[in-house]
Amino acid sequence: MSYNLLKGKRGIIFGALNDKSIAWKVAERAVEEGAIITLSNTPVAVRMGDTEVLGKKLNAEILPADATNVEDLEMVFTKSMEILGGKIDFVLHSIGMSPNVRKKRTYDDLDYDMLHKTLDISAISFHKMLQVARKLDAIETSGSVLALTYVAAQRVFYGYNDMSDAKALLESITRSFGYIYGRDKGVRVNTISQSPTMTTAGSGVKGMMELLDFSERMAPIGNADADDAADYCVVMFSDLTRKVTMQNLYNDGGFSSMGMSLKAMKQYTKEDDESKLTD
Numbered sequence: 001m002s003y004n005l006l007k008g009k010r011g012i013i014f015g016a017l018n019d020k021s022i023a024w025k026v027a028e029r030a031v032e033e034g035a036i037i038t039l040s041n042t043p044v045a046v047r048m049g050d051t052e053v054l055g056k057k058l059n060a061e062i063l064p065a066d067a068t069n070v071e072d073l074e075m076v077f078t079k080s081m082e083i084l085g086g087k088i089d090f091v092l093h094s095i096g097m098s099p100n101v102r103k104k105r106t107y108d109d110l111d112y113d114m115l116h117k118t119l120d121i122s123a124i125s126f127h128k129m130l131q132v133a134r135k136l137d138a139i140e141t142s143g144s145v146l147a148l149t150y151v152a153a154q155r156v157f158y159g160y161n162d163m164s165d166a167k168a169l170l171e172s173i174t175r176s177f178g179y180i181y182g183r184d185k186g187v188r189v190n191t192i193s194q195s196p197t198m199t200t201a202g203s204g205v206k207g208m209m210e211l212l213d214f215s216e217r218m219a220p221i222g223n224a225d226a227d228d229a230a231d232y233c234v235v236m237f238s239d240l241t242r243k244v245t246m247q248n249l250y251n252d253g254g255f256s257s258m259g260m261s262l263k264a265m266k267q268y269t270k271e272d273d274e275s276k277l278t279d
């Protein structure tokens, strides 16, 4: 159902690889809500993934770019303004990758060149995006910029590895740049901290199935899926959240406020004793 929340707005969505991607769902929902958008992903992802399928479906131009490359980002913002016919109202950074995770290097045996890549791709690219946009004055007053993050920035999650550090940096950049961009241009900068979600990046996380099951048991209203993330992003891009900035916003069914739930407790209770457990 459409509420026309983004009617007439112009957006850039980074990171739609295939129909499992969170960015894919956000792009679909944004257009459904009346926005016009451009899509961006790495040249390799555009070649190997399904970004073009989404582009055709949504009538959105694709601008291949490496988000760690400042010139590429300048091209994306400049061309997007040309294509969409004006300044940009919203941007989604839905980008993450750790070569250490890919190469199965554990946190106590990190390759430091790879760590730099993790931080550059998954966090510093957000700073680059914001800095490029501000220098080009590419974002409309009270525009909205979002990045996706995970609760492993605050708490330790076995196997999340150097992505935890990347997410902590991403959230810090959100606050630091959010201050400057808000003060100067009224632009909002926030992160959405999403439940574990079965995507290409998600399936690379160690023990993803167990993580999904654990957070589903802990969260009183269950895990948020990619469609839930898309709904939240649309609200954050809309004029309904004009005063929300520099926040890390949880979209996780309540997981982040929990310590132990009945459903999780039952996992550790012998069958005979289960009847003794109540609310």
Ligand SMILES: NC(=O)c1ccc[n+]([C@@H]2O[C@H](COP(=O)([O-])OP(=O)(O)OC[C@H]3O[C@@H](n4cnc5c(N)ncnc54)[C@H](O)[C@@H]3O)[C@@H](O)[C@H]2O)c1
Pocket: 015, 016, 017, 018, 020, 021, 022, 023, 041, 042, 045, 065, 066, 067, 068, 093, 094, 095, 096, 097, 121, 148, 149, 150, 193, 194, 195, 196, 197, 198, 199, 200, 201, 202, 203
């Ligand atoms: N899936 C989860 O469980 C989960 C949970 C919380 C947060 N997130 C975050 O959501 C975001 C999107 O991930 P997803 O789960 O939809 O997976 P995904 O694999 O569909 O998306 C990751 C995207 O990052 C892109 N990317 C990688 N390197 C890039 C670069 N140098 N320049 C530009 N793009 C690059 C990939 O091409 C891909 O499109 C990530 O930041 C991820 O950490 C995911």
